[in-house]
Amino acid sequence: MSTMVNFEKCSESESSRLNALKSLLEKIKLPFKVADNVGIKLHWGEIGNKNFLHPMYAREIVKWLKKNGLHPFIFDTTVLYSGGRRNGNESLKTAAKHGFTEDYLDCTVRIGDGLDGKNVIDLPAGFKHFDTVQAGNVVQEADGFVIFSHFKGHMEAAFGGAIKNISMGFASRAQKQRMHADAKPTLNEKSCIKCGECVEVCPTGAASIEGFNFPIYDLVRCIGCAQCIAMCPEAALQIIWNTDIKIFQEKLVETAAAVWKLINKKSVVINALIDIVAECDCLPGNHRKISEDKGFIGTYHPIVADEESIKLIGENSINQAHPHIPWQRQFDYAREIGF
Ligand code: SF4
Ligand code: SF4
Known part of the structure; x- marks a missing residue:
């Protein structure tokens, strides 16, 4: 080097x-x-x-x-x-x-x-x-x-x-x-304002929201891109690492x-x-x-x-x-x- x-x-x-x-x-x-x-x-x-x-x-x-x-x-x-x-x-x-x-x-x-x-x-x-x-x-x-x-x-x-x-x-x-695959979202409901932004930006349809409920995340469909985490305006989402960070x-x-x-x-x-x-x-x-x-x-x-x-x-x-x-x-x- x-x-x-x-x-x-x-x-x-x-x-x-x-x-x-x-x-x-x-x-x-x-x-x-x-x-x-x-x-x-x-x-x-x-x-x-x-x-x-x-x-x-x-x-x-x-x-x-x-x-x-x-x-x-x-x-x-x-x-x-x-x-x-x-x-x-x-x-x-x-x-x-x-x-x-x-x-x-x-x-x-x-x-x-x-x-x-x-x-x-x-x-x-x-x-x-x-x-x-x-x-x-x-x-x-x-x-x-x-x-x-x-x-x-x-x-x-x-x-x-x-x-x-x-x-x-x-x-x-x-x-x-392949690099991101382990970074999936977990929701802190206390911070979530149910704006739906995480659903909008999710490229796989893993994030969804119905009516006035909190959003939910299908972790099987989730590819771990962390886009929802990045875009949430309230910082209500955090990464759950499936493996050691x-x-x-x-x-x-x-x-x-x-x-x-x-x-x-x-x-x-x-x-x-x-x-x-x-x-x-x-x-x-x-x-x-x-x-x-x-x-x-x-x-x-x-x-x-x-x-x-x-x-x-x-x-x-x-x-x-x-x-x-x-x-x-x-x-x-x-x-x-x-x-
Ligand atoms: S973007 Fe954040 S505040 Fe908005 S619905 Fe999703 S988790 Fe809740
Ligand atoms: S990490 Fe990516 S694929 Fe998974 S729910 Fe968030 S936006 Fe959707």
């Missing part, structure tokens, strides 16, 4: 952030060949999310790659739940709505697993949870990658940065499902490790430690800040990027936002499996 880390700090102003990113990019040595097609993996934000990274940062990365004779494109993959990214066409509309247009970025905007989510590949893994891992075919279509991640909190992983961007971010919908952390790491085996020699990893909020860019809303802006980290390994990010914002910020999640398992397990 290369431990080389560059860091450029910034304040909360737009110009300070952009200058920090520009300075960071100047310091990064590119592991690409001239004319390579380089995929910039990022998250353009779920519909209604207010904290996703502004496209000006992606545009800066595009400019930098082009200046170095490369052919960049940006991409994300389709997701499990309803919202604005469930299939490729919807997701591209969401990207455009959030300013990630080809005109603005000066590069192609793609869906890594195809518009129908079926352009996927099975990668060898050989780990205890996954013998193979299914990812968007972009993993073998591009010559190289810039893993550009917004570092912030996450309701199942405690934090979301480079590991999660490579894991959930490259995973096919089926692989996302550590298993989700391990599955997340296994998926990232399998993808990383294929791309590790041709990837740059950049974490943006700005707008550091408690929840993921997958969730609508303007989420609570858990740390002030720190800056941008550039390195060549996702584990290094995320460990350095946590050092910068302090473990307490993560622990206070998500007190019961054993996120440290991600790092321990990564070492155990030689990630």
Whole structure:
């Protein structure tokens, strides 16, 4: 694992952030060949999310790659739940709505697993949870990658940065499902206002509500996508883990490790430690800040990027936002499996 880390700090102003990113990019040595097609993996934000990274940062990365004779494109993959990214066409509309247009970025905007989510590949893994891992075919279509991640909190992983961007971010919908399968909802009736939002967003019909009764959840039909939990306006739903919560952390790491085996020699990893909020860019809303802006980290390994990010914002910020999640398992397990 290369431990080389560059860091450029910034304040909360737009110009300070952009200058920090520009300075960071100047310091990064590119592991690409001239004319390579380089995929910039990022998250353009779920519909209604207010904290996703502004496209000006992606545009800066595009400019930098082009200046170095490369052919960049940006991409994300389709997701499990309803919202604005469930299939490729919807997701591209969401990207455009959030300013990630080809005109603005000066590069192609793609869906890594195809518009129908079926352009996927099975990668060898050989780990205890996954013998193979299914990812968007972009993993073998591009010559190289810039893993550009917004570092912030996450309701199942405690934090979301480079590991999660490579894991959930490259995973096919089926692989996302395999990782999430254990997170099912349980209702606290005292908090529920019977609004029906959980039923609206449930992609499988597992959540239902009749008349003025409380909603019910068919845990056999439930695929554990946690969308109802995320969207409940009263925080009346919590995750019941069918298995040890550590298993989700391990599955997340296994998926990232399998993808990383294929791309590790041709990837740059950049974490943006700005707008550091408690929840993921997958969730609508303007989420609570858990740390002030720190800056941008550039390195060549996702584990290094995320460990350095946590050092910068302090473990307490993560622990206070998500007190019961054993996120440290991600790092321990990564070492155990030689990630
Ligand atoms: S979204 Fe939340 S508050 Fe609304 S019905 Fe479902 S559990 Fe109750
Ligand atoms: S009930 Fe299950 S499938 Fe439906 S939204 Fe909730 S977690 Fe997803």
